[in-house]
Amino acid sequence: MTATTAPFGFPRTQQPAPAEAANEAVASPTASDPLVSQISERTVLCSLMQDGREDLSGQIAATLNAQDFGEEIHVNLFRLWQQLGQSGQARDLAALVDASLTHNVFTGGEDYLINLATNPTYLTASVEAIQAAATRIKDLSVTRTVLASAKLVVEKAALGQTSVEALTTMLEDAAGNARTSAKSSRTGPEHVVGFIAVVLEQIEQRLEGKEVDSGVTTGFPSLDRLLGGYGMVDEDLIVLAARPSMGKTAMEVNFMLAAAEAGRAALLYSMEMRGTSMAKRMISRAGRVPGSVFNSSEQLPDRLEAIYEAAQKLGNQHIYIDESPGLSLAEIRTRSRLFAAQNAGKKLIIGVDYLQLIAAGAAAKPGADARVVVGDASKGLKQLARELKCPVVALAQLSRTVEQRANKRPMMSDLKESGQIEQDADVIMFLYRDEAYNPETAEPGITEVIVAKQREGATGTVKLAHQLASSLYEDHLQ
Numbered sequence: 001m002t003a004t005t006a007p008f009g010f011p012r013t014q015q016p017a018p019a020e021a022a023n024e025a026v027a028s029p030t031a032s033d034p035l036v037s038q039i040s041e042r043t044v045l046c047s048l049m050q051d052g053r054e055d056l057s058g059q060i061a062a063t064l065n066a067q068d069f070g071e072e073i074h075v076n077l078f079r080l081w082q083q084l085g086q087s088g089q090a091r092d093l094a095a096l097v098d099a100s101l102t103h104n105v106f107t108g109g110e111d112y113l114i115n116l117a118t119n120p121t122y123l124t125a126s127v128e129a130i131q132a133a134a135t136r137i138k139d140l141s142v143t144r145t146v147l148a149s150a151k152l153v154v155e156k157a158a159l160g161q162t163s164v165e166a167l168t169t170m171l172e173d174a175a176g177n178a179r180t181s182a183k184s185s186r187t188g189p190e191h192v193v194g195f196i197a198v199v200l201e202q203i204e205q206r207l208e209g210k211e212v213d214s215g216v217t218t219g220f221p222s223l224d225r226l227l228g229g230y231g232m233v234d235e236d237l238i239v240l241a242a243r244p245s246m247g248k249t250a251m252e253v254n255f256m257l258a259a260a261e262a263g264r265a266a267l268l269y270s271m272e273m274r275g276t277s278m279a280k281r282m283i284s285r286a287g288r289v290p291g292s293v294f295n296s297s298e299q300l301p302d303r304l305e306a307i308y309e310a311a312q313k314l315g316n317q318h319i320y321i322d323e324s325p326g327l328s329l330a331e332i333r334t335r336s337r338l339f340a341a342q343n344a345g346k347k348l349i350i351g352v353d354y355l356q357l358i359a360a361g362a363a364a365k366p367g368a369d370a371r372v373v374v375g376d377a378s379k380g381l382k383q384l385a386r387e388l389k390c391p392v393v394a395l396a397q398l399s400r401t402v403e404q405r406a407n408k409r410p411m412m413s414d415l416k417e418s419g420q421i422e423q424d425a426d427v428i429m430f431l432y433r434d435e436a437y438n439p440e441t442a443e444p445g446i447t448e449v450i451v452a453k454q455r456e457g458a459t460g461t462v463k464l465a466h467q468l469a470s471s472l473y474e475d476h477l478q
């Protein structure tokens with residue numbers, strides 16, 4: 001099979017599109033390959049083209065990647081389906097036919113796609129059958145990889161020139177790789193044109209004035225602008241660091257509520273504060289009600305309407321709080337994966353209050369160095385953001401060194417004790433309130449959000465007006 005590269009598309013064959021309907025055996029080199037299940041691949045792809053199967057498609061997207069398909073047409077089709085989703089477009093039959101023509105991607109031709117989408121055998125497959133088909137595709141994909149790795153080891157061993165140590169390492173790596181890829185949609189090397197196609201698609205969407213769904217607002221237009229216009233970007237680890245009582249938790253609440261308001265499912269790990277305290281902060285923010293009201297029988301009657309209204313609004317949104325203290329990184333990852341599966345088809349945001357507490361959980365183990373564990377935590381959260389394709393906003397405490405300077409605005413070097421955070425985070429923001437140090441400040445009621453690192457953008461400072469008693473921040477007209 002000779003492969004060429006289509007403009008802005010995918011490697012494709014020069015073969016004509018198969019004339020047969022999708023329920024016939026398509027004449028292809030893989031038709032008789034025991035490590036490729038045509039039926040499973042078609043069953044899954046057919047289900048992805050149907051309306052109302054968003055939950056199922058979310059599950060499939062979380063476990064399969066394009067390279068898991070054994071048939072080249074299906075590799076291209078699945079990749080196109082993913083890319084339409086990433087650029088926020090519909091991905092039904094018409095959209096797939098249209099996109100494969102526009103981008104000159106070989107997906108078997110219009111007839112093949114129509115037959116695939118409307119074939120009764122695949123169309124009537126139960127949810128269980130589709131899930132079983134996805135599992136079969138994954139199993140066969142991993143088996144092919146294991147086979148290829150084993151062949152390589154056999155070839156090397158047969159030459160008698162590779163050390164036993166190197167051979168056993170290769171075997172161990174292959175086994176580890178098989179174990180991890182069996183459980184997730186982690187991809188192997190993919191041709192750059194696939195990624196370029198997504199970028200170009202997003203550019204086209206933007207030029208057409210459509211929102212690109214790869215980030216979510218912080219709730220503050222000025223901060224969104226500084227963050228490149230996207231707000232909190234999917235797959236980014238955003239670290240929000242400050243000295244105690246500066247407003248980190250309050251800001252996290254603002255970010256979570258803005259994302260939930262924008263339709264995301266928000267999960268906040270509140271390891272420091274109980275769930276009820278966090279819920280009060282959220283009601284405070286949503287209803288502009290000072291926290292002190294909750295404990296005042298005199299003030300409550302006047303504010304009841306606002307509290308109930310806020311409670312109802314929040315209750316209708318997808319906001320979840322995990323109040324377990326001292327979670328380990330592994331627990332956070334497992335719980336987050338489960339949350340993603342339960343909210344399949346929805347975009348997510350994950351908040352962690354706060355980073356050093358993950359370390360504390362794990363550091364309690366004998367022999368664990370706190371700095372190393374904080375580093376592991378930030379690395380692990382970055383991987384989680386990538387895996388779940390959502391922003392992860394982690395709070396971090398800054399040490400006292402900040403206060404030994406005349407200018408107490410935090411700087412990157414204040415994260416030095418946890419140098420790994422500096423490396424892993426895509427965005428690092430510091431909070432600073434001048435009033436916390438200078439009672440005579442010229443800017444009372446103002447919080448500076450200092451963006452000290454942005455992997456794909458500029459650094460700078462945005463000033464927000466705050467009412468901390470209500471966990472409320474608002475854009476400040478400067």
Ligand SMILES: Nc1ncnc2c1ncn2[C@@H]1O[C@H](COP(=O)(O)OP(=O)(O)OP(=O)(O)O)[C@@H](O)[C@H]1O
Pocket residue numbers: 242243244245246247248249250251272290291292397468469470
């Ligand atoms: N009900 C309230 N009334 C008045 N002020 C409040 C109320 N709740 C919180 N604050 C103030 O808001 C500020 C920010 O608190 P927040 O918990 O968000 O800070 P933080 O940076 O997360 O602190 P820490 O690191 O100690 O958890 C604090 O100065 C706190 O005193």
